[in-house]
Every structure is written in C-alpha cells, then in structure tokens.
Amino acid sequence: MAAPDSYADSPFTDAIDTVALPKGFSVPEMTLFEVTTDLCDHVSQYKQKMMVTIATGVSKEACMCKGFGSTLSGAALQWFVSLPNKSISPFVDLVNAFNQQFASSRRILKQPSDLHRIVQEIGESIKDYVTIFNRKKVAIRGCDTSTAINAFRQGLDKDSDLYKKLTMHPCERFEEVQQRATAALRLEEDIFCPEKER
Structure with missing residues (x-):
C-alpha cells in the first residue's frame, strides 16, 4: 500500500x-x-x-x-x-x-416494472404526466417498448381521451405514443389556456 x-x-x-x-x-x-x-x-x-x-x-x-x-x-x-x-x-x-x-x-437502479407505478394523479395535466413518465423512463436501462407503452397507457386517467385512443388503437412504437400525447397536450392547452383575443 x-x-x-x-x-x-x-x-x-x-x-x-x-x-x-x-x-x-x-x-x-x-x-x-x-x-x-x-x-x-x-x-x-x-x-x-x-x-x-x-x-x-x-x-x-x-x-x-x-x-x-x-x-x-x-x-x-x-x-x-x-x-x-x-x-x-x-x-x-x-x-x-x-x-x-x-x-x-450506488443508487438502486429502477426496473422496467417500476414504470407501472407512475400514474396520472387527479387533476394532473397530460403535460405533467408525460414529463414525469419520460424522465423516469430514461433512467431505466433496457426498458423494452412494449413495457413502456403499456405502463404509459395504464398510468393515464381512464376517463381521458388519450387513454381511450391508446386502448382502441394500440401503438407499436413509443414514439407513436409520444406523438399522440403531444397532440392531446396541444388540445389540453387550447382548452385550458386559450390565447387572449387581440
């Protein structure tokens, strides 16, 4: 030594x-x-x-x-x-x-199954849910697409249009889920934060 x-x-x-x-x-x-x-x-x-x-x-x-x-x-x-x-x-x-x-x-590494614990809280916006989900998904190594898609959909508010669309028309790639979530987010912002009239 x-x-x-x-x-x-x-x-x-x-x-x-x-x-x-x-x-x-x-x-x-x-x-x-x-x-x-x-x-x-x-x-x-x-x-x-x-x-x-x-x-x-x-x-x-x-x-x-x-x-x-x-x-x-x-x-x-x-x-x-x-x-x-x-x-x-x-x-x-x-x-x-x-x-x-x-x-x-060493921080205990998260497992893909941990994504199923992420749920959209009552009154939580789609934007906030997507942000939290994406941040936690990125921290998980080796998370397969199927698990990510299912966990994302199951975590959504069951009464939301996004949940219904993802259930009726399943996605094969997580990028598709993100595109649909972005569209839902735009709609949500248009409804709750309309631009002021000029």
Whole structure:
C-alpha cells in the first residue's frame, strides 16, 4: 500500500504513470465525489467531460486515470491516495476498484416494472404526466417498448381521451405514443389556456 507521504509512489502501473500529460491539460470542473454522491453518476459525468477534453493523439487511458483523483473529496480522496502502489493499469480497473469500495453509494437502479407505478394523479395535466413518465423512463436501462407503452397507457386517467385512443388503437412504437400525447397536450392547452383575443 502506498504511504500517504510518499510522492514517488503511484497507484498506476508504469504504462500509465510514465505517460506525460499534454501541456496545459486540466480536468474539467465538476462536482467532487463524496461518499453520499451516486458513484455511477459521478463516473458517467467524468467520462463525458473527459471525452470532450482529451485531444486526439493523446493517451486517453493515462488522462482518464491520472485525472480521476482530482474529482474526489474526503474519504474518497483518502481511498484513492491509499491505493496500492502500481496496482492500477487501465481506467476500467480504477472504476471497478472505485465501484467496489463505494458500492453503498450506488443508487438502486429502477426496473422496467417500476414504470407501472407512475400514474396520472387527479387533476394532473397530460403535460405533467408525460414529463414525469419520460424522465423516469430514461433512467431505466433496457426498458423494452412494449413495457413502456403499456405502463404509459395504464398510468393515464381512464376517463381521458388519450387513454381511450391508446386502448382502441394500440401503438407499436413509443414514439407513436409520444406523438399522440403531444397532440392531446396541444388540445389540453387550447382548452385550458386559450390565447387572449387581440
């Protein structure tokens, strides 16, 4: 294990450690990871920011590895500096070690079946329902079209015209559901928010 006061020690193998970073390279600003932060969000955000920062021809692996520590704070930073000397080579090893250490900080992933819990509340507009449904659907990995369509329809107010149309004329693609919802939303806005006469 690396001694915290040893400047010569590095958690990275020589293949990473000996690569010089480009002059002027800096890690993009982002919220520092603390134990209470969702680790998957942190890693995803880091990857996205670095993807647009690292120039062509530069060792992406070295930049990804060497920059990661500067996005950590508190106990997470202490964990990073205490990684065993020369123990990390590709970035994926660093992410795996990070995930293992801070597994309790991982947000529980939603399942496609969770979409069936989203229902249009009494008095809730189609716009609000669609916004909430879409936000939650995007957060679910691997959600199949059939499940999304059925959950959307079943969550609607059973007396609404949109529910009736989706039941009588089922859609095969979720994009079709969104198109019908957009049409219903326009109608709803025309009825409840008519333009003022000029």
